[in-house]
Amino acid sequence: MKARMLAGLIRRRGRLSKWLHGAHMLAFLPALTLAGFWIGGEMALIAIALGLPALYALSSDGTTGPLDPDRPLPDLVDGAAASDLADQMLARAGSSNLATACFMLEAEGLDSIRRRVGDDTVQDLRNMLLRRLRALMRRGDCAARIGDSRYLVLLSPSLRLDLEALLTLADRMQRALEEPVESDVGTHYLSVAIGFCGSSRLPGTPDGAQFVEAAQTALAEALSNSPSAIRAWSDSMRAERRARKSLLAEVERALAKGQIQPWFQPQLCTSTGRISGVEALARWLHPERGIVPPMEFLNALEESGQLDRLSEVMLQHSLTALRGWDATGIEIPRVSVNFSDVELRSPQLVERIKWELDRFNLPASRLGVEVLETVIAESPEGVVAKNITGLSRLGCQVDLDDFGTGHASITALRRFTVHRLKIDRSFVTRVDRDEEQRRMLAAVLGLADRLGLETVAEGVESVSEHALLAQLGCDHVQGFGIARPMPPDQLATWARAHAERVHAAQQIGRSAG
Template sequence: MTSRLKRLKILLRNALRGAHVLAFLPALVLGSFWLGGEDLLLFVALGVPVVFALAGGFELPASMDAFLSRPTDLTDSQGAIVLADTALIRARAESMSTACILIDIDGIEALEARFGDSAAQATRDLVLSRLRALLRRDDLIVRIGDARLMVLLAPELRLDLETLLQISGRIQGAVEEPALIEETTQYLTAAIGFCSSTRLSDNAPGEDLFAAAGAALNEALANGPSAIRAWTDSIRAARTARRSLRSEAARALENGQIQPWYQPQLCTSTGRVSGVEALARWVHPERGVIAPQQFLITLEEDGRMQRLGEVMLSHALTELRGWDLAGIKVPRVSINFSTSELRNPKLVETLKWEIDRHELTPQRLGIEVLETVIAETTDGIIVRNIADLSKLGCFIDLDDFGTGHASINSLRRFAINRLKIDRSFVTRIDRDEGQRRMIAAILSMADRLGLETLGEGVESVGEHALLAQLGCDQVQGFGIARPMPAEKLSTWIKIHNARIADTPRLGRRSN
């Protein structure tokens, strides 16, 4: 009954939308007097305001003052939905359009890890001030969480796709403009998703507008750190498809559709392959390659990460042995281990059995552990497993180094072999002196501790070359090669080795 009343109230509100409806009250009263005398006059004069009030016509959403005076910078999802509802009501009352723009900023977490909370907050404040200077006075911008912003545009007659793309591009440019934080230049990236009210039904609530912009943002995030996407019917279809994927993920894991793809790691001294990282990919028979962010969360929520680890390990060791037999030199294959896998009391025993079964040595297997796990864990099983894997001879990688506050003592405690330097430190080092100094400090510390280093997320020749000059041992990233299936990796290595062999070396004389 409550839901029916709520729907009725919404219908009445839409029918009587806007206080301007009361302007017709005198005409209604006069007309009722001529048609029905005093009785009908009293009924209309008293009844219409009552119905209008019951429909919520006199009520302004709690957040309407957001359009009259600035609200607090921070809100949550529910608050954002209320604000979106307010924007829709106002736009419809004026027979205009509005739009919701969601912005996800990458780089703030790394700043917080490097410089602390105050630097991260200063960056958020700087971004907000930039965007408020860019937007119109009646446009609304608020934070939703630590690294996400929402913009609600004031009513406009024309908010077509081209206009919204231009606005989003200007917003992205303002966010990504270099910022001086803690006396060093910092770079952020912004993914943006937006939806115009014209893309929704006439009676759609703010929740639908907010959800549509969120779906567009998710699509942007899946396509790169600086992508912009609009809500479209294809995204609606993709959301439906993703929901169906959840039910398929478990079956895909068991029937062999989820397998490792491999990304090469290169030695900066020789240029040769020093190892590969195994990354989970789902090759769907109808939808093609499905990005890991679309299925890993599902597997984790379903408690299947250990099973995924078993599948990845079995495939990786089988393929490593196959490369050996084919004469293709791959010194090591590295596998990411989740926290749930590291808690498995039989982990070391299982790995030893698998390595022996494939006639390999433990040194050929790399174990990638996130820095946040090392920095935050107090779990005795995790500590013991990592230590025992190191004693067994496995190569221990500390992944995403620089984002988790790992201490020097923890590096010693867990017997780390290599630091994988997070991409936030690597990006633009060939153009930014502050980035170069930071990388140089990390490399110097690693050298003193006797640790190998690998730069992640290398995107350009300049970044690759400068990392080599600074003494980083290895590099990995899209600028070198994207993850690929095992059979394509074999071909890639052969072509890469041939290219190295044909490259002239300093001091070598040609005949």
């Protein structure tokens, strides 16, 4: 009989949980105790005293612990703990027929601040952001950091958590976190991207891991759009997320199998018309999809931490191509390879490039190193600066890529020993038709001339743009109007034909003279 009663008690655990954990349970304790004493005497009273704690433990639904509002949440939690917290919040919401929501926030800009002023200031900023976030929370909500710059927010169960309410809350959090921050080294400005998911938007009965993943998917969508973007999770994002994961795995295999290789786009000297160099550009030669443009896979390589491996592949193939052109008598003075800030932070970069040049028996002057202007603007000191200076001292030519889109100062240009400015295509487009565009370009070229730097104009699309750039004093030009990127053998064919055209033009000029 007692066994059947205990089994029934366990089956009714959910209902007991709600009753036993409510404040109204306290009102019944005196009556329950008195009834037990009158009905069963002292033995019944003892049984009640011993049984209530057991019933309370038996009815526990796991919602106590880290989400107990009277127990502070740790400042930093890992992925497993985040999923556990989300599980508990979902359980609370489900037992009350209410809704909850999960927010993921990413503070953009902490890396650049760390490179400028160090880790201590960044850690103070992380703590300050968490304090601001928790100041917005209600009792029962929880907020914690789950990475270097990422934060998790879980809302306590509530009756009204529709899309409009969640968007309003996301906007409030974003505005609070993006307020400028004063520190001992100056004022810091951050942008915050937010992705969120309401529990009512997920189909079925999701667990905590799925809840957190949905918010992370929405955050990834926000980060891919623009700074300070806010995105709500939708079911269509699930398919996009799967496709993204598939691309990540596929691009890693492609890199290992040698499917990602450099193609080369020629640069011409505006004075002589001859090839002054080539730029190595990554291309994915997919066995089924054909040529995959870099915008589709470079971000995937960055997410998977494979950019340094891509740099090695590009450098080795580029130096191999250069040796091959030399062997066939094709004059290509230099090959330029792009280096991201990830590769430029490697302490072994200079030694690795020196070793590769020695292995191919090539002087350092045959290798150009292209560095984005934003990298120089954000890294005036530290490993990046030492690497760029070391490569310049080694004899490599340093090109400042996409000049005009960042905020590199003239002092930074001199400190890093830059040899050439690569003028961004936004300054070149319509330069032959737009007077204002022409004045802006002339100002950039004048600055480079005063600093003693050569210039390369990117994105040249027409003969008239080419001619005008030469008239304005731009030293080199590059773009589809001259030639598209090509594999090494096609470039060799194009270079021979171009050399013949230049030679023929010179002969005509001499005859006319």
